[in-house]
Amino acid sequence: MTARSDREAVAQAGSGTPVEQVGGLRRVGVVLRRLVGFEAAGMVSLWLWVRRRRHGVPESATAVPYAGAVASTMVMFLVVSVVELVAVEILLRAIGAPDPLRHAILIVDAYGVLIALAVIAATVTGPHVIGPDEIRVRNAAFLDVRVPRRLVSEVRMVRNYNEQGTIRVDGDTLIVSAIAQTNLVVELAEPVRVVRPLGRVAHVRTIRFFADDPTAALAAVTSSATAVTSSGSGRTGGRSSSSPSPPGGRAA
Template identity: 60%
Template sequence: MRIGELAALVGVSTRAVRHYHHLGLLPEPHRLGNGYRAYRLRDAVLLARIRRLAELGLALDEIRDILGDAQGRELREVLEELDADLARQQEALATRRQRLATLLAEADLDVDSTVPEPVRRIVGFDVRNLVSLALWVAGRRHGVPRGGTAVPYTGPQAGMTVVLLVVMVIEMVAVEILLRGLGAPVALRTLLLVLEGYGILTVLSVVAAIVTRPHVITADEVRIRYGAFFDLRVPRRLIAEVRQIRRYDESGTVRVDGERLAVAVGAQTNLLLELTEPVTATRPLGRRAEVRTVRFFADDPAPALAALHQRLKPVSPGPAPAS
């Protein structure tokens, strides 16, 4: 058979036959004296196999591997193995689709649900700190309603923070002078300046959050905070006792020990709330705890105590009506 006859018999183009020859899928046949290829029946069978495998969606490299493994075997045997392999792939796809259906059936499909909570909270800290910096510049406070009592807690760390900022500014200037003297590239100096400046901005924004987000006492609740990192709301109806304390040995800023919570500033707390039932406190990175006792710090505990005691006073009954 000539190449045109072979192509017509199998149902492919002569160009496809030549391409299969070029790739080594179809061996070159014997050539006649005039140079024409002379195909035999076995060439037609092999070309038919190639066509059938290609129609199944296999790549030509995969077909080459299958034909290499299938030498001496019948086409049915090769196709049966291929069918079993496709069945395994179909089963794997069905399993993946089942998992996807389970995910789609969940109520919470928010993109944030795929991000670990500690990461989301850290990003939230940065955003709230920058907002607090804008509030500080504008001379405003966050979350202090009309009639509420703001209770600042900046005192013990104010001096240390000022020293830290001064040191950071001096360090930034000193590094810039040193790098200029060493002839460092402008790109390197700019990068270091940006990093140092961002560090200073971060410290300033943390300070701003502490200043603009004080503790708050209202008729309905006591809100205990530490900058943008911690926020606990205690309903007034749950407060059984309020008293002043003096502790200078607190470890950490927000610490839970059993059902006792401490929100310290400079290792200090000076106010204590005893609750009639536990409230849920969420620590900075998202861990939650049930607490019945809350210790926290106020720059001046006297106004806070007065406001708390005022809120806790029972309402005196009026005079009895005349009979």
């Protein structure tokens, strides 16, 4: 695959052409490029995490964390990865495995631990963002959807405990869950374009996502809309409401 064809494939995916319509090697190139991008973003997130900073949260906006719900699961996965690394190293030494093989496996396992740390860091440093101009829904380094406030018709709280998959598109609805849960719904006046983790493109009019504190998120929607209105713009950015559903209920 030439550099030119690779650039054309990325341009096609970025301009709205679904990855499944990009043929053969070009599709592989687009997917690999996105995977490399995830890893690079994860490394940047590690640096931000160490410095206790967040990415993409301006002073005029409110960060809406979602890492709390998945923290225990991610930490458990990290611990298992570290234990596996140590156990495999001990086993290889015990059976007298050659050093090149042992070192190669050690590097792969250590890289797996680093990636696990990067995902945790990206989740912590990349919260959802509610600002006067946009609502930004994210999932670590894998998803970043920016919704202009002018398109937001309503934001409401609807708890759902049986979501399937972490990032999924169901018809014209985008679901971004945490441990199978969502608790906020954004209704849009017009569809917005969403690029899924591996490059597939969808257009959605409803977004369901999870926030550690949905009540605070709704308050941020209201306060930012009020700020916009008081500034004389005449835009409210949508109304907010709270309508919790019983456990296990589906979001509207």
